[in-house]
Amino acid sequence: xxxxxxxxxxxxxxxxxxxxxxxxxxxxxxxxxxxxxxxxxxxxxxxxxxxxxxxxxxxxxxxxxxxxxxxxxxxxxxxxxxxxxxxxxxxxxxxxxxxxxxxxxxxxxxxxxxxxxxxxxxxxxxxxxxxxxxxxxxxxxxxxxxxxxxxxxxxxxxxxxxxxxxxxxxxxxxxxxxxxxxxxxxxxxxxxxxxxxxxxxxxxxxxxxxxxxxxxxxxxxxxxxxxxxxxxxxxxxxxxxxxxxxxxxxxxxxxxxx
Amino acid sequence: xxxxxxxxxxxxxxxxxxxxxxxxxxxxxxxxxxxxxxxxxxxxxxxxxxxxxxxxxxxxxxxxxxxxxxxxxxxxxxxxxxxxxxxxxxxxxxxxxxxxxxxxxxxxxxxxxxxxxxxxxxxxxxxxxxxxxxxxxxxxxxxxxxxxxxxxxxxxxxxxxxxxxxxxxxxxxxxxxxxxxxxxxxxxxxxxxxxxxxxx
Numbered sequence: 535x536x537x538x539x540x541x542x543x544x545x546x547x548x549x550x551x552x553x554x555x556x557x558x559x560x561x562x563x564x565x566x567x568x569x570x571x572x573x574x575x576x577x578x579x580x581x582x583x584x585x586x587x588x589x590x591x592x593x594x595x596x597x598x599x600x601x602x603x604x605x606x607x608x609x610x611x612x613x614x615x616x617x618x619x620x621x622x623x624x625x626x627x628x629x630x631x632x633x634x635x636x637x638x639x640x641x642x643x644x645x646x647x648x649x650x651x652x653x654x655x656x657x658x659x660x661x662x663x664x665x666x667x668x669x670x671x672x673x674x675x676x677x678x679x680x681x682x683x684x685x686x687x688x689x690x691x692x693x694x695x696x697x698x699x700x701x702x703x704x705x706x707x708x709x710x711x712x713x714x715x716x717x718x719x720x721x722x723x724x725x726x727x728x729x730x731x732x733x734x735x736x737x738x739x740x741x742x743x744x745x746x747x748x749x750x751x752x753x754x755x756x757x758x759x760x761x762x763x764x765x766x767x768x769x770x771x772x773x774x775x776x777x778x779x780x781x782x783x784x785x786x787x788x789x790x791x792x
Numbered sequence: 793x794x795x796x797x798x799x800x801x802x803x804x805x806x807x808x809x810x811x812x813x814x815x816x817x818x819x820x821x822x823x824x825x826x827x828x829x830x831x832x833x834x835x836x837x838x839x840x841x842x843x844x845x846x847x848x849x850x851x852x853x854x855x856x857x858x859x860x861x862x863x864x865x866x867x868x869x870x871x872x873x874x875x876x877x878x879x880x881x882x883x884x885x886x887x888x889x890x891x892x893x894x895x896x897x898x899x900x901x902x903x904x905x906x907x908x909x910x911x912x913x914x915x916x917x918x919x920x921x922x923x924x925x926x927x928x929x930x931x932x933x934x935x936x937x938x939x940x941x942x943x944x945x946x947x948x949x950x951x952x953x954x955x956x957x958x959x960x961x962x963x964x965x966x967x968x969x970x971x972x973x974x975x976x977x978x979x980x981x982x983x984x985x986x987x988x989x990x991x992x
Contacts, residue, residue: 616828617938647937729937730944776937 562588563713564791565670570679572668573764584669589662590786592641592704592715593723594653596633599642602653603631609649616777619646623779639703641721641784647776650724650785659787661726664771666788668764671718673711680711681764690718690763700782718763722770724785731772830964831856831938836931838896841908841924849964851923854892855987856960857980860932860941860953862899863911868955873915875957875970875977880921882981890962890988893921896935898943898951900926940969961987 569583603610610630611623624644628634633642645653647661654660662670674680674689681687693699699720707719717723774783826832832849839845859876861869876893883891895917897903903911908924917924927935936943943953959968959980968983 615833617830617833648934651934727933727944729933729940729942731942772942775940776934 561592562590562789565589565666565712568669568678570669570672572665573768582665582669584666586791587662587666587788588791589666589670589712589714589788590659591713593721593784593786594642594650595639595704596636596642597638599645599653600631600633600638602656606652606656609652614649618648618777620777620779623649625779626781637701637703639705640701641704641716643700643721643781643784644779645724645784646779647724647728647774649779651726653785654787657787659789661724661785662788664725664727664730667723667725668767670710670712670714672764673714673717675708675710678711687763693719694763694766700784721782721784722767724783725771728771728774729776731768827963827965829966831935831960831966832964834934834938836927836934838925838927838931839905841905841912843905846925851892851894852964853962854890855962855984856892856894856958856964857984858894858896858939858958858960859956860896860898860936860939860943862897862951862953863903863907864899865951868953872955872957873917877915877917879957879977879980879984882977883984887985887988888921891921891984892923893917895922895924896932897924897926898932898936898941898953899945900929900932939966959983959987962990 565584565587567584567586569581571581607613609618611625611627612630614623622644623646624642626633626636626644651661672679672681674683674686677683702720704720705715707716709715710717826849832852834848837845837847857876857879859872861872863869873895876895880888880891880893895908897908903926905924905926908926912918912922912924926932939956939958941954941956943951945951955972957970957980958966961967967987968980970980
């Protein structure tokens with residue numbers, strides 16, 4: 535009898551521990567340390583080391599963003615200052631605190647970098663760095679780096695051809711190697727240092743501009759050819775400013791590993 | 793409240809840089825609504841070459857001419873710094889007291905206030921119009937995002953970055969940007985004069 539009680543107690547303890555761990559981790563996964571060569575034009579094509587970090591499994595949804603706005607009035611559509619968000623901020627919402635007919639489980643879009651950053655800070659997190667995002671996004675279901683796989687690239691390019699994917703619920707695309715959903719397939723996402731790529735106006739040294747990203751020359755390079763999809767993302771990011779918002783641009787948060 | 797104002801005044805007078813002349817309008821800062829597009833909405837705190845802590849909004853009432861650089865830069869920055877000095881020299885004397893020239897470091901880890909100070913001395917940018925600022929990497933990234941300045945660390949002390957000089961009006965709104973290198977400063981100088989001539 536005594537032994538049985540003890541067993542039950544441990545079972546309960548284990549159960550509680552499991553539940554609490556799960557509650558903390560359901561929404562984030564660990565992305566392990568590693569290195570990769572990003573697409574953008576570092577002349578030496580140097581590899582970048584990414585320290586381990588955690589990332590949200592899903593992009594932030596309309597529902598989640600609504601609960602943030604309930605707390606943070608200054609980020610509501612009618613109140614937010616123009617320097618922090620342009621006129622199209624949350625323009626598809628019905629009003630300040632109502633996303634109307636839109637899918638609550640779909641990613642929130644038409645959010646500015648400032649708003650996305652604030653949301654993550656509010657959650658005790660941060661926006662992922664561009665290199666972190668790309669590192670996590672280059673995985674398919676089985677490989678950390680699937681960029682040379684034909685199917686991986688075809689899937690992404692297939693998505694680019696689909697319309698209005700932004701109103702689909704999160705979590706319905708394939709789960710990648712790290713356990714992340716929707717890195718491709720629904721929306722594009724903000725990164726903390728989105729403004730670290732160059733379209734023009736940069737002339738530290740001419741050869742250092744990422745000009746090869748933006749002309750036909752880029753596709754001559756084999757790794758770039760494999761990764762046309764990434765090229766699209768980099769080109770898109772370089773066109774952004776921090777208060778811009780767009781119907782196909784959302785975000786998810788990350789955090790350091792403590 | 794009055795006491796607080798006095799303290800603010802004393803601190804600002806003590807700064808002795810391009811913002812110190814603004815005593816009379818400081819009382820307004822508290823009450824005036826900051827325009828929606830103003831950089832004065834940014835809450836970030838910065839450290840000057842004299843190790844003073846300031847917020848950008850303390851510069852309200854000045855026309856701000858701003859560039860992002862890093863002091864260990866060998867190629868584009870010296871040119872940008874020369875451009876800033878050129879603009880300052882071309883500006884008629886009578887306007888200078890209403891203009892503040894800001895050089896913001898994109899490499900705050902290396903560019904300590906001491907280093908910024910040495911850079912200012914070396915480049916003969918010692919008069920009170922010149923302000924060299926550094927902050928956290930996050931604040932710097934945010935500020936760059938507002939200016940539309942892109943930068944990326946490509947080696948421990950090497951960055952690639954946009955060459956943009958920005959002009960802000962007295963309310964802190966971005967009114968002009970000169971991108972890339974130019975040999976003619978007429979446009980930017982006349983823009984600055986135009987903004988100085990406008991009422992606060």
